[in-house]
Amino acid sequence: AQSxxxxxxxxxxxxxxxxxxxxxxxxxATPYLFWYVQSPGxxxxxxxxxxxxxTLVQGxxxxxAEFKRSQSSFxxxxxxxxxxxxxxYFCAVKNAGGTSYGKLTFGQGTILTVHP
Amino acid sequence: DGGITQSPKYLFRxxxxxxxxxxxxxxxxxxxxxxxxxxxxxxxxxxxSQIVNDFQKGDIAEGYSVSREKKESFPLTVxxxxxxxxxxxxxxxxxxxxxxxxxxxxxxxxxxxx
Numbered sequence: 001a002q003s004x005x006x007x008x009x010x011x012x013x014x015x016x017x018x019x020x021x022x023x024x025x026x027x028x029a030t031p032y033l034f035w036y037v038q039s040p041g042x043x044x045x046x047x048x049x050x051x052x053x054x055t056l057v058q059g060x061x062x063x064x065a066e067f068k069r070s071q072s073s074f075x076x077x078x079x080x081x082x083x084x085x086x087x088x089y090f091c092a093v094k095n096a097g098g099t100s101y102g103k104l105t106f107g108q109g110t111i112l113t114v115h116p
Numbered sequence: 117d118g119g120i121t122q123s124p125k126y127l128f129r130x131x132x133x134x135x136x137x138x139x140x141x142x143x144x145x146x147x148x149x150x151x152x153x154x155x156x157x158x159x160x161x162x163x164x165s166q167i168v169n170d171f172q173k174g175d176i177a178e179g180y181s182v183s184r185e186k187k188e189s190f191p192l193t194v195x196x197x198x199x200x201x202x203x204x205x206x207x208x209x210x211x212x213x214x215x216x217x218x219x220x221x222x223x224x225x226x227x228x229x230x
Binding site: 004009032034036041042043044045046049051052090094102103104105106107108109 | 120122147149151156157158159160161164166174204206208212216218219220221222223224226
């Protein structure tokens with residue numbers, strides 16, 4: 001079965017510092033991979049996605065993520081964090097076949113705190 | 117603007133009661149989903165529907181029921197059989213189940229058992 005692991009439950013960075021949120025997935029074939037962001041008490045907003053082609057994908061709000069097949073990773077990065085980036089971030093994988101066809105499986109989430 | 121509307125935003129239920137959470141979308145999406153969110157556990161799939169009058173159980177369907185009588189609507193009923201219903205519930209939709217498209221999410225309903 002597919003699965004997603006976000007090793008860091010909580011990350012704290014200073015405003016202006018760089019950010020990397022880790023995501024590892026377990027899946028037999030080439031997955032569809034996503035990063036979502038959630039503000040407190042709100043729904044999820046799609047930041048970016050990977051499904052084929054260039055392994056470095058650009059998203060909204062200045063975020064990017066790199067797909068590394070050899071490491072089964074899809075880490076999210078941002079060169080300079082803004083206070084408004086404080087939120088919870090979810091990595092997700094979509095099954096392209098099998099019994100879980102088409103459904104998104106989410107990681108546990110990483111809470112980002114930004115210090116001024 | 118198109119989107120997903122979940123109501124109510126907050127819901128309180130007494131022990132032993134059934135409650136229904138509403139989810140309506142005007143995106144003309146075929147597929148709809150219900151997720152449950154608990155702190156530190158990410159989102160877990162309750163039910164999903166690919167088409168009207170058809171739905172499938174997700175990973176944690178016990179104690180929940182759904183219907184899909186209209187393309188736009190996918191209500192979730194939390195029954196008295198759900199042992200621990202206090203959680204944040206998110207509804208989502210996508211154009212179709214398959215493919216590389218992500219989901220569009222509603223803003224959620226927070227259910228509390230009192």
